[in-house]
Amino acid sequence: MNQKLMIEEINRLKKEKDAIILAHNYQIPEVQEVADVVGDSLALSKAAAEVDNNLIVFCGVHFMAESAKILSPNKKVLLPAIDAGCPMADMVTADDLRKYKAANPDVKIICYVNSSAEVKAECDICCTSSNALKIVQNIDAEKILFVPDQNLGSYIKNKVKDKDIELWAGFCITHHRVKSEEVQKVKEAHPDVEILAHPECNEEVINHADFIGSTSQIIDYASKSDKDKFIIGTEMGVLHKLEKDNPDKKFYLLSTGLICANMKKTKLQDVYQALKHEKHEIHVDENIRIKALKSLDRMLELS
Ligand code: 13P
Ligand code: SF4
Numbered sequence: 001m002n003q004k005l006m007i008e009e010i011n012r013l014k015k016e017k018d019a020i021i022l023a024h025n026y027q028i029p030e031v032q033e034v035a036d037v038v039g040d041s042l043a044l045s046k047a048a049a050e051v052d053n054n055l056i057v058f059c060g061v062h063f064m065a066e067s068a069k070i071l072s073p074n075k076k077v078l079l080p081a082i083d084a085g086c087p088m089a090d091m092v093t094a095d096d097l098r099k100y101k102a103a104n105p106d107v108k109i110i111c112y113v114n115s116s117a118e119v120k121a122e123c124d125i126c127c128t129s130s131n132a133l134k135i136v137q138n139i140d141a142e143k144i145l146f147v148p149d150q151n152l153g154s155y156i157k158n159k160v161k162d163k164d165i166e167l168w169a170g171f172c173i174t175h176h177r178v179k180s181e182e183v184q185k186v187k188e189a190h191p192d193v194e195i196l197a198h199p200e201c202n203e204e205v206i207n208h209a210d211f212i213g214s215t216s217q218i219i220d221y222a223s224k225s226d227k228d229k230f231i232i233g234t235e236m237g238v239l240h241k242l243e244k245d246n247p248d249k250k251f252y253l254l255s256t257g258l259i260c261a262n263m264k265k266t267k268l269q270d271v272y273q274a275l276k277h278e279k280h281e282i283h284v285d286e287n288i289r290i291k292a293l294k295s296l297d298r299m300l301e302l303s
Contacts (some may be wrong), residue, residue: 003030006272010034013275019055021271022047024064025215026237026263031059038241040216041067041113042128042303045296048072057274058282059266061086065282066117070292073284080270081248082280084262086114088200089172092148094118100145107166108141111295112149114172117284119147120290126299129199130214136160138302151176155199155206174260175200176237182255186231190252196221197233197254198241205233205254222246235260 001009011034014021021167022044023035032038037047041064048056048068058065066124067080097119112132120126127135136144136156141246144163146153148170157165178201187195187208196218197209197273206212207218211221213239222230223245223265232238242251273279284292 001272002052003268006268007034010268010272010275013272017055017105017275017278018053019057019060019275020047020051020053020056022068024060024237024263025219025241026235026260027059027266028237028264029240030268031266032237033060033113034268040128040130040214042130042214043216044068045071045113045128046300047075048075049300055278056273059271060084060099061089061262062282063089063114063116066284067113067120067296069282069284070117070120070289073286073289076278077282078274078278079280079282080274081265081267084265086172086262088112088114088148088170088172089114089119092119092168094122097122097147100261104143104145107143107145108139109145109147110135110139110288111147112152113296113299115148117288117292121288123147123295124298125302128214128299130155130217131299131303132199135302136163142229150201151202151206152199154203155212171202172200172260174258175205175233176202177257178202178205178233178255180204180208186252186254190229190231193229193231194225194227194232195233195251195254198235201233209233216276219245222249232258233256234258235263237263 021035023032023038049071061084069077109123113126113128115196144165147168150167153167194210229250231252
């Protein structure tokens, strides 16, 4: 089937099955183009919780589709590429947290949404990159363990001085590998151009950034700015919307390594197959779901 026909079929199946397609900002352009909502983790969680459709096709990685299922248990949630995971989410387990809690009963645990349902179930509250600061500032706790992203955690810790924040040693393999030498090089090539970076980048990169935010916050910032050139310090998928919405502006990727292989696993063909055969359905154990939902609900209340 050619691409034009496939897009027509996707749109027909969407109507026939009362489905909605949600896609993360890192998805390939063709997938973003067939999606009904494209956004960052927070926007997609909110959309999953609010939409009326009975079928959600989640183009992203596993923890995102899982969060949609936790928030909307009566809807059928599909992940088109079932092997699309997030290596950072696998860097902390529920067992790790149970052991930690037994040894540290007075510490509240905040988990980045890039985590499994089992991990969310062991935490007090979730956060995303766009609301992490607000969540940490507002949580009623002196001592906090932040899991699993040490980079987002350390960015927040540097801003919230009145709380004792311990960091888990996880990281995003895509953002963490950007080196300060790459930043120097790109700054020399494009002097006076602002660097917009994701807080999953390491501290050396964050220290050079002019703006730090989630994927959608980066897109909004560049779109509203009266400047016409930007260095982008997050996964290359955001370039699609940035360039589409801002044809007169120029965007330079901070590093050629800013590609998440897992986010690139979902092809248009997978979206079509997902809709046609209603696969791959995401399931979450009900006991875990109820506990994980508390962490997500607390986050949505505070966001
Ligand atoms: P946001 O879209 O929330 O900024 O998250 C980035 C990310 O790495 C998702 O996996
Ligand atoms: Fe996970 Fe990083 Fe890929 Fe996001 S970009 S899905 S945090 S590996």
